[in-house]
Amino acid sequence: MPQNGYRKPLPSPSPETRPFWDACKRHELSLPFCRSCQQFHFYPRHFCPHCGGRDIEWRTASGRGKLYTFAIQYRAWHPGWSDDVPYVTALVQLDEGPRLFTNIIGVAPDPRTLHCDMPVEVVFEDINDEISLPKFRPVQRPATSRSRSRSRRG
Amino acid sequence: MVDSGEKAKAGWLKRIAIVGADESDEIGIVPHKSSLQLHAEAALNALEDAGIAKSDVDAVLTAGAGWSASLQVAEYLGIQPTYTDSTSVGGSSFVIHVEHAAAAIAAGLIDVALITHGQSGHSDRFRGGGRRDMEAWSPAAQFELPYHVGGAPTQYSMACMRHMHEYGTTHEQLAEIAVATRKWAMLNPRAMMRDPITIDDVLSSRWVSYPFHLLDCCLVTDAGGAVVVTSAERARACRRKPVWVLGSGEATTHQTIMSMPDLTTTPASISGPRAFQMAGVSHRDIDVVEVYDSFTYTALVTLEALGFCQPGEGGAFVSGQRTAPGGDFPMNTNGGGLSYTHPGMYGMFLLIEATRQLRGECGDRQVPGARLACVNGTGGTLSSTGTLILGVD
Numbered sequence: 001m002p003q004n005g006y007r008k009p010l011p012s013p014s015p016e017t018r019p020f021w022d023a024c025k026r027h028e029l030s031l032p033f034c035r036s037c038q039q040f041h042f043y044p045r046h047f048c049p050h051c052g053g054r055d056i057e058w059r060t061a062s063g064r065g066k067l068y069t070f071a072i073q074y075r076a077w078h079p080g081w082s083d084d085v086p087y088v089t090a091l092v093q094l095d096e097g098p099r100l101f102t103n104i105i106g107v108a109p110d111p112r113t114l115h116c117d118m119p120v121e122v123v124f125e126d127i128n129d130e131i132s133l134p135k136f137r138p139v140q141r142p143a144t145s146r147s148r149s150r151s152r153r154g
Numbered sequence: 155m156v157d158s159g160e161k162a163k164a165g166w167l168k169r170i171a172i173v174g175a176d177e178s179d180e181i182g183i184v185p186h187k188s189s190l191q192l193h194a195e196a197a198l199n200a201l202e203d204a205g206i207a208k209s210d211v212d213a214v215l216t217a218g219a220g221w222s223a224s225l226q227v228a229e230y231l232g233i234q235p236t237y238t239d240s241t242s243v244g245g246s247s248f249v250i251h252v253e254h255a256a257a258a259i260a261a262g263l264i265d266v267a268l269i270t271h272g273q274s275g276h277s278d279r280f281r282g283g284g285r286r287d288m289e290a291w292s293p294a295a296q297f298e299l300p301y302h303v304g305g306a307p308t309q310y311s312m313a314c315m316r317h318m319h320e321y322g323t324t325h326e327q328l329a330e331i332a333v334a335t336r337k338w339a340m341l342n343p344r345a346m347m348r349d350p351i352t353i354d355d356v357l358s359s360r361w362v363s364y365p366f367h368l369l370d371c372c373l374v375t376d377a378g379g380a381v382v383v384t385s386a387e388r389a390r391a392c393r394r395k396p397v398w399v400l401g402s403g404e405a406t407t408h409q410t411i412m413s414m415p416d417l418t419t420t421p422a423s424i425s426g427p428r429a430f431q432m433a434g435v436s437h438r439d440i441d442v443v444e445v446y447d448s449f450t451y452t453a454l455v456t457l458e459a460l461g462f463c464q465p466g467e468g469g470a471f472v473s474g475q476r477t478a479p480g481g482d483f484p485m486n487t488n489g490g491g492l493s494y495t496h497p498g499m500y501g502m503f504l505l506i507e508a509t510r511q512l513r514g515e516c517g518d519r520q521v522p523g524a525r526l527a528c529v530n531g532t533g534g535t536l537s538s539t540g541t542l543i544l545g546v547d
Contacts, residue, residue, distance in 0.1 A: 008303075009295070009299040009300055010300055011296040011297070012290040012295070012296065014291040014296070016291075042297075042412070043296065043297045043413075068316065069313070069315045069319070070312060070315055071308060071311035071312045071315055071364055071365070072361070072363070073302065073308055073363050074362055074363060075304070075308075075363070077304040077308070078303035078304075086361075086364075089301060091312060091412060091417075099412050100412060101410070101412040102301055103301045103302070111365075115319070116319035116320075117319070133300055135301075
């Protein structure tokens with residue numbers, strides 16, 4: 001149980017995934033990259049699920065991507081979320097390619113403010129000494145006419 | 155990948171039949187019976203339906219009953235099978251079991267396969283104890299649970315959202331399926347929900363997981379079901395006319411939704427063509443369609459994935475109550491998981507209804523002259539599918 005009364009499930013990093021979680025602690029999004037086929041993957045494996053190669057290195061990702069899809073959750077299902085509903089679950093497609101399951105924060109949980117393909121950026125939520133969770137928020141853009149017309153789409 | 159010509163020749167071509175099918179004695183809210191009792195009631199009822207003795211069963215196939223489902227169920231039933239399959243890929247498992255049983259029968263390993271399901275999806279929530287946990291180092295535990303704990307509705311809704319974004323699918327189109335399916339349930343005495351509903355009722359029901367309203371979501375019930383699969387030789391001696399397994403296909407593409415390759419389709423885009431090709435029939439030959447409807451969206455996207463319409467056209471396809479009684483596309487004629495029963499995994503009940511329709515046993519809801527059925531089970535987070543083409547002489 002985390003020390004600060006945090007009630008949601010927390011990840012238990014494994015040796016295979018530890019570099020990801022350690023990077024999150026530094027507020028960096030680090031992804032496994034295959035030197036053989038030159039592709040990122042996620043969730044982290046010690047080999048490449050695309051080509052089967054084992055020559056993997058960790059690379060720091062941009063932390064930017066788009067909201068591939070989302071849902072607004074109206075039921076808590078678990079006591080940890082009982083004060084949070086409604087809240088937003090999402091799949092974010094990173095600029096580097098992989099998709100992450102995450103929450104969208106910093107925006108009203110409302111289909112009028114959220115839409116697929118809107119640009120999002122990572123923000124780290126420090127939970128305890130070991131875990132910082134990468135979550136995402138809409139990219140704060142200057143209100144130019146171009147970005148306005150984009151944000152109305154969809 | 156088997157060469158398509160070779161596969162067609164190797165098909166089941168009236169060598170394999172479903173000869174028994176039934177539910178447990180009670181379905182719905184059954185707090186006084188364990189899930190194993192539901193398995194057993196259904197198994198005995200299906201064997202009785204077939205006219206096959208329990209002692210003649212040489213294969214038990216099942217899913218969901220603990221760490222070794224087929225061991226658990228065979229022991230409870232008092233069967234010592236020489237072939238067993240606990241393939242567990244969600245609610246589609248039982249449809250996939252038919253293909254696995256067919257393969258074993260065609261190979262001459264067995265002659266009578268019993269596929270069972272029992273689940274106290276409603277009542278188990280109040281019984282305490284016996285919980286199973288996910289391994290701490292599993293991908294879902296590390297990379298999904300910190301953001302969300304929830305059931306299927308919370309993830310299928312994310313797939314539906316992407317479909318709505320890419321194709322403009324609407325809440326009203328999804329509601330068409332809920333309303334049409336309820337009309338079928340009103341004709342089925344065993345269905346749980348038998349009061350009529352309107353599109354407005356669906357749209358005004360509370361949100362569960364946007365974009366899903368409550369009435370976009372299936373029931374959560376207690377129920378059992380079983381089917382008996384056997385060879386053509388034995389089938390011809392059975393009590394009822396054989397329901398031939400003419401074609402089958404299965405496919406899985408992922409487990410966790412973060413790894414789902416394309417959120418706007420399902421593995422039925424792989425299993426469907428395999429089944430149709432093996433059976434040598436086309437979509438317009440199909441008289442009745444039984445597809446998994448854990449959510450209205452599941453049925454809609456499945457029609458696209460199976461090829462009954464093009465990707466993105468599912469909304470238009472189901473509009474105007476086309477899938478309702480009297481419509482030109484009879485679908486989910488028992489009332490589906492949405493209105494008849496859905497104990498958590500639903501695939502078994504697709505098999506039972508398709509069998510009954512093809513035998514002409516469905517009374518008020520009978521599709522006149524139904525000779526050919528398409529069944530598609532979906533499991534996991536749109537992870538796995540089994541497709542069958544079934545037919546009668």
